[in-house]
Amino acid sequence: MSTASSTVLEPSWFTRPTCVVAADLVGKVLCRKLIDTDGTVKVLRMRISETEAYIGQDDPACHSHAGTRTARTEIMYEQGGVFYVYLTYGVHHMLNLISGAAESPESVLIRAGFLTEDSDRLVDEQLLNSDKQLSHPKQFAGPGKLTKRLQIDRDLYGKPISPSSEVWIEDDGCHPPVSLRPRIGIDYAGDAKDWLLRYIWTDHPSLSKK
DNA sequence: GGATGGATTGGCT
DNA sequence: GCCAATCCATCCA
Numbered sequence: 001m002s003t004a005s006s007t008v009l010e011p012s013w014f015t016r017p018t019c020v021v022a023a024d025l026v027g028k029v030l031c032r033k034l035i036d037t038d039g040t041v042k043v044l045r046m047r048i049s050e051t052e053a054y055i056g057q058d059d060p061a062c063h064s065h066a067g068t069r070t071a072r073t074e075i076m077y078e079q080g081g082v083f084y085v086y087l088t089y090g091v092h093h094m095l096n097l098i099s100g101a102a103e104s105p106e107s108v109l110i111r112a113g114f115l116t117e118d119s120d121r122l123v124d125e126q127l128l129n130s131d132k133q134l135s136h137p138k139q140f141a142g143p144g145k146l147t148k149r150l151q152i153d154r155d156l157y158g159k160p161i162s163p164s165s166e167v168w169i170e171d172d173g174c175h176p177p178v179s180l181r182p183r184i185g186i187d188y189a190g191d192a193k194d195w196l197l198r199y200i201w202t203d204h205p206s207l208s209k210k
Numbered sequence: 211g212g213a214t215g216g217a218t219t220g221g222c223t
Numbered sequence: 224g225c226c227a228a229t230c231c232a233t234c235c236a
Contacts (some may be wrong), residue, residue: 052217061217063232072232090230092218109217144218185217208218 006172011081011160013169018099018106021080022053023199025097027174030113032150033166044150046140047174049201050112050208052183054096056105061189064105075158076105083156083167085147092144093153097161097169111184111198113146114139114206139206177202184210 006029014021025048032044054062056076063086064076075084076098084096084107096107115138140146147153152167159165180196187193200207 054217063217068233070233086217086232087230088216089218089228090216091228094217096217111217142218183217188216 006170008163009161009169009171011079011162014080014097014099014161015101016080016099018053018055018108019197021097021099022051022108022197023178025051025108025110025169026178026199026201027176029116029170029172029174030110030150031163031168031170032152033163034151045116045170046113046146046150047116048110048113049176049204049206050110051199052109052111053099053197053199054107054109055197056100059189059195060192061183061186062105062107067105069105073105076107077103078158080106081161083159083161083165085152085154085156087154088144093147094143095147095150095152095156109143110146111143112139112141112206112208114204141206142208176204184208 009028028048030046030048032046034042034044036042056062056064057067059065063073069077072086075082078098079102080099082098084098085093088094095110097110098107100106140149156165156167162168179200179202181198181200182194182196183198
């Protein structure tokens with residue numbers, strides 16, 4: 001495990017091409033600042049093990065396909081470095097990071113991760129106890145489970161990827177092996193369902209199902 | 211104003 | 224493997 005310094009990724013890091021951002025995010029640390037009921041400040045750190053790229057107007061699976069521009073998708077047209085969160089199936093919040101240039105409506109979906117050892121020390125006893133009831137207490141294999149654990153919802157929509165938003169990304173020098181897979185849950189998207197735009201930490205146990 | 215269905219998950223057959 | 228849960232963005236009238 002890396003020990004030295006972690007650096008906070010600046011919003012400009014996310015303005016690079018979406019597929020590069022999606023691949024580079026595997027192994028990075030998604031940080032979430034939370035205030036406990038007793039007023040204690042905690043930071044959960046979840047290392048990202050799986051992402052998906054949604055690459056804009058020519059991607060049938062992307063919300064901004066064909067240049068669709070609505071109240072919900074408006075944020076995708078921003079320059080990379082802000083959050084796009086939406087509710088799916090009326091149940092689960094999906095966490096996306098807007099990537100690429102302005103007017104290039106692309107994003108990266110965070111699909112899976114696992115809490116770092118650092119988080120174990122910081123998590124309060126109540127949360128630890130609830131985690132222990134899970135079969136894999138530190139692994140969050142699926143985008144809905146991940147946002148639930150990090151208490152992320154649409155309040156984050158449009159905010160910058162920065163500690164000021166209480167959600168940010170750190171790089172501590174971890175470079176895991178990355179493999180490509182087709183994306184999940186987009187069978188409606190024709191040929192695009194087979195595009196290799198899902199990036200996984202090769203053979204990691206915390207990956208989402210399929 | 212009404213209908214439709216989804217970048218998912220967990221529970222039951 | 225099947226299906227309900229449960230909201231709301233989006234589309235159509």
